[in-house]
Amino acid sequence: MAFEIPKFPLDDLIDDGLDWLTEVLAGATKAVSAVAETGIDGIVGGLLFLPPWVVILAVAALAWWAAGRRVALFSAAGLAFLWNLRLWEPTVETFTLVLFSTAVAVVIGLPLGIWAALKERVYRVIMPVLDFMQTMPAFVYLIPAIPFFGLGPVSAAFATVIFSMPPAIRLTTLGIRQVPTDLIEAADAFGSTPSQKLFKVQLPVAVPTIMAGINQTIMLALSMVVIAAMIGAGGLGGEVWKAIQRLQAGDGFEAGIAIVVLAMILDRITQKVGSRARHGG
Amino acid sequence: MSDDRAVKIQVRDLSKVFSDAPGPALDLLKQGVDKAEIMERTGLAVGLNNVSFDLHEGEILVVMGLSGSGKSTLIRCVNRLIEPTSGSIRIDAEDITHVSRDDLLRLRRDKFGMVFQQFALFPHRTIQGNVEYGLEVQKVEPAERSKRARAAIEQVGLAGWESAYPNQLSGGMQQRAGLARALAVDADILLMDEAFSALDPLIRRDMQYELVALQKKLRKTILFISHDLDEALNIGDRIILMKDGAIVQSGTPEEILTQPATEYVERFVESVDISQVLTAEHACHRVRAVAYAADGPVTVLHKMKTENLDAILVVEPDLTLVGMVTADTAEQAHRDGVERIDAVMDASVPSCRSDEVLHNLIQRLAGLPVPLPVVDEAHKLLGVVSKGGLLEALTERGKN
Numbered sequence: 001m002a003f004e005i006p007k008f009p010l011d012d013l014i015d016d017g018l019d020w021l022t023e024v025l026a027g028a029t030k031a032v033s034a035v036a037e038t039g040i041d042g043i044v045g046g047l048l049f050l051p052p053w054v055v056i057l058a059v060a061a062l063a064w065w066a067a068g069r070r071v072a073l074f075s076a077a078g079l080a081f082l083w084n085l086r087l088w089e090p091t092v093e094t095f096t097l098v099l100f101s102t103a104v105a106v107v108i109g110l111p112l113g114i115w116a117a118l119k120e121r122v123y124r125v126i127m128p129v130l131d132f133m134q135t136m137p138a139f140v141y142l143i144p145a146i147p148f149f150g151l152g153p154v155s156a157a158f159a160t161v162i163f164s165m166p167p168a169i170r171l172t173t174l175g176i177r178q179v180p181t182d183l184i185e186a187a188d189a190f191g192s193t194p195s196q197k198l199f200k201v202q203l204p205v206a207v208p209t210i211m212a213g214i215n216q217t218i219m220l221a222l223s224m225v226v227i228a229a230m231i232g233a234g235g236l237g238g239e240v241w242k243a244i245q246r247l248q249a250g251d252g253f254e255a256g257i258a259i260v261v262l263a264m265i266l267d268r269i270t271q272k273v274g275s276r277a278r279h280g281g
Numbered sequence: 282m283s284d285d286r287a288v289k290i291q292v293r294d295l296s297k298v299f300s301d302a303p304g305p306a307l308d309l310l311k312q313g314v315d316k317a318e319i320m321e322r323t324g325l326a327v328g329l330n331n332v333s334f335d336l337h338e339g340e341i342l343v344v345m346g347l348s349g350s351g352k353s354t355l356i357r358c359v360n361r362l363i364e365p366t367s368g369s370i371r372i373d374a375e376d377i378t379h380v381s382r383d384d385l386l387r388l389r390r391d392k393f394g395m396v397f398q399q400f401a402l403f404p405h406r407t408i409q410g411n412v413e414y415g416l417e418v419q420k421v422e423p424a425e426r427s428k429r430a431r432a433a434i435e436q437v438g439l440a441g442w443e444s445a446y447p448n449q450l451s452g453g454m455q456q457r458a459g460l461a462r463a464l465a466v467d468a469d470i471l472l473m474d475e476a477f478s479a480l481d482p483l484i485r486r487d488m489q490y491e492l493v494a495l496q497k498k499l500r501k502t503i504l505f506i507s508h509d510l511d512e513a514l515n516i517g518d519r520i521i522l523m524k525d526g527a528i529v530q531s532g533t534p535e536e537i538l539t540q541p542a543t544e545y546v547e548r549f550v551e552s553v554d555i556s557q558v559l560t561a562e563h564a565c566h567r568v569r570a571v572a573y574a575a576d577g578p579v580t581v582l583h584k585m586k587t588e589n590l591d592a593i594l595v596v597e598p599d600l601t602l603v604g605m606v607t608a609d610t611a612e613q614a615h616r617d618g619v620e621r622i623d624a625v626m627d628a629s630v631p632s633c634r635s636d637e638v639l640h641n642l643i644q645r646l647a648g649l650p651v652p653l654p655v656v657d658e659a660h661k662l663l664g665v666v667s668k669g670g671l672l673e674a675l676t677e678r679g680k681n
Contacts, residue, residue: 180399180401182397182398182399182401183401183403185357185362185395185397185401186395186397186401186402186403186414186462187414188362188389189360189362189389189393189395189472190389190390190394190395190414190415190418190462190466191386191387191388191389191390191415191418191419192386192418193386193418196418200403200414200417200418201403204403204405204406205403205404205405207405
């Protein structure tokens with residue numbers, strides 16, 4: 001086949017690019033890795049140091065404050081059940097990894113979302129990037145995470161942050177853009193500076209939408225943290241992964257159900273916070 | 282209209298073309314080409330077409346027009362929520378058309394309070410928080426701003442609702458809050474963009490009266506946008522009628538009603554309840570004869586006979602209305618040897634003020650056998666309104 005069109009070396013280009021990035025960013029990734037690892041290990045260690053019932057009560061109290069009695073009771077019962085299944089340690093690991101990744105995703109995503117909402121040009125650049133990030137199969141992010149951060153929870157957190165950040169950005173942008181024009185006019189008419197307008201009107205009015213974005217980010221983070229068990233994230237995903245390798249359906253479902261329970265707790269609490277903000281009280 | 286009060290807002294040759302490259306449209310505007318043709322020739326939308334007017338201190342100017350007439354664009358140009366394309370706006374003689382961003386913020390804070398059609402209250406803030414907004418932006422101390430906000434809330438009759446959220450209030454109450462927010466900053470100028478249009482008709486009426494009552498105390502300079510001529514007539518000291526971004530007519534409510542400048546204005550005016558606008562003065566006729574308080578019965582009877590009257594009004598020499606006598610009473614007084622007619626007259630004669638609208642007189646006249654005397658504020662007799670005079674004024678629309 002003399003006239004065969006040569007393959008476009010996309011894979012090689014990406015590999016070269018990533019290799020280059022790994023080398024250039026080596027110092028930075030090492031530092032980030034160290035900080036993140038210390039942070040994650042510290043939280044996990046702290047939570048495991050406490051007796052489980054203390055943590056369960058604390059989560060229930062938080063749920064009560066944020067979302068009311070029913071969610072608090074459900075959270076307490078759910079976590080107690082996971083404790084009883086002897087899944088306390090992986091639950092804490094997964095929980096920590098989800099919260100850590102979500103926090104990083106929000107810290108990066110919120111300002112990006114605000115920026116995109118206020119600047120049309122930024123919006124036009126960021127939105128296709130988000131589409132790309134969300135449609136790319138989640139597993140793929142795991143591969144470059146390893147040369148950057150090595151096997152373990154930091155790589156998992158990295159992949160999770162990338163995978164779960166889009167809704168935080170997208171819904172922040174949406175929430176700000178959806179603020180009714182007459183509210184913007186009112187803010188302007190009274191002589192607000194751009195930052196007064198942002199912090200006193202646009203962001204507060206957008207809070208319910210932003211909270212919906214954070215809720216989605218948490219859910220995506222949870223699903224990714226499970227997948228990230230393949231690169232040594234441990235936690236409940238690790239239990240599932242072990243069960244797959246040993247074909248133990250019972251263990252697999254136990255861990256799976258634990259993930260579902262954890263998802264429901266996180267979802268109910270954050271949803272309630274969002275809808276409470278919506279009612280302006 | 283000449284006015285010796287200071288000019289608060291002066292707008293000259295203001296034009297707005299909605300485009301980044303307004304040049305061609307602007308040239309055509311200068312040549313006097315109208316909005317529709319410019320759209321056809323350049324594809325550009327004209328918002329305002331060479332608008333000029335003065336708004337004096339303490340005056341309420343109502344800008345009227347149908348949707349698309351440019352009235353909302355105009356009010357937004359005045360505080361530059363919309364940037365005008367050409368022309369100038371002076372506030373207190375300061376040209377604000379090209380001031381810097383910082384100066385513009387200062388102007389908006391110091392000079393303007395604005396009220397919006399859909400209230401535009403911040404849903405996440407309480408009424409108190411909403412009313413404090415303008416002061417918060419100006420970095421007024423919390424204690425001071427709370428005090429001033431409370432005063433404004435009280436002024437609009439919302440005391441007790443400070444900690445409610447906007448969605449807990451009815452439309453009328455929300456707009457009171459909107460008005461309080463604009464009053465709290467204590468600016469000289471109130472910009473009211475169809476402020477009462479979203480309210481139901483009864484509430485709208487109430488709000489109009491309350492605004493007029495408040496204005497008597499506050500003496501703000503008010504630019505009020507409306508599409509409702511009844512509203513304009515109710516609250517406006519002067520009215521500007523707009524069509525296709527240009528001013529069609531401006532004048533006092535009466536001038537607009539009685540001398541519509543174009544067919545467009547006339548069509549507007551036709552829909553108005555004229556009895557709410559014309560006053561007793563318009564339907565008033567001179568009296569043919571009066572009796573003086575010191576007249577004797579014979580003199581009075583003579584005056585009545587000459588003019589063929591059944592009753593006659595009694596006045597002091599300075600024309601202050603004091604009463605009324607009928608022919609029968611005068612006759613009886615003559616027989617009884619009474620010297621002065623004011624000894625027997627009916628001193629409780631009803632009367633109306635010259636500025637009372639005809640609508641209020643219809644009922645009162647219906648129950649009266651005689652015409653109703655019209656007096657000025659010093660109770661001096663100006664004339665009478667008869668049933669015939671009232672009907673005539675209503676059918677002639679006050680043009681006589």
